Amino acid sequence: MQHHELDVRYARLADAPAISAITAEYARQGIMLERTDDNIVENIRNFFVAEYNGEVIGCCAIAFYTLKLAEIRSLAVFNRYKKKGIGRLLVEKAESVLREEGVSEVFVLTLSDEFFRRIGYREIQKEYFPQKIWRDCTHCPKLMACDETAMMKKL
């Protein structure tokens, strides 16, 4: 892929429908937590997108937990653009913003553990980050049978 046509940037409000389209497909497959359109709009300042030739093809979001701890979430790349380095670029963009904010630890809850391992994350016990359980997991239908891997990286 010619990276000069690729832009990884903060999302704008107008990107919300595209973010919704990308994440909804994976949510239907049970790979990601569903985010409603309202929820995406409310959180638009926490989103980044990858735009290729004017089309939004990937997204990810950050969530702050403490002054030192944040999460990367809602990472998704359209199927036909997978395995071209877009996911990595989105995570790197999010990490650089977190670093600027003084965050020193970032974590993810994911089914794509191999991808995150490749980009420097290591597995941790879920209990390590109890805040996440309180904020999202209580609403998850899988609560007692969570199949996601918790992973983290020091920034």
Ligand SMILES: CC(C)(COP(=O)(O)OP(=O)(O)OC[C@H]1O[C@@H](n2cnc3c(N)ncnc32)[C@H](O)[C@@H]1OP(=O)(O)O)[C@@H](O)C(=O)NCCC(=O)NCCS
């Ligand atoms: C996870 C996801 C975002 C990865 O995006 P991507 O653009 O395909 O990833 P990249 O091309 O940047 O891959 C980076 C590295 O991870 C590897 N990788 C990517 N997906 C992988 C997978 N499923 N299994 C093993 N390795 C994988 C790539 O080969 C690459 O390795 P390399 O640098 O050694 O060549 C994408 O597969 C996706 O949208 N999945 C569905 C949604 C999801 O699971 N999101 C995570 C929620 S937290």
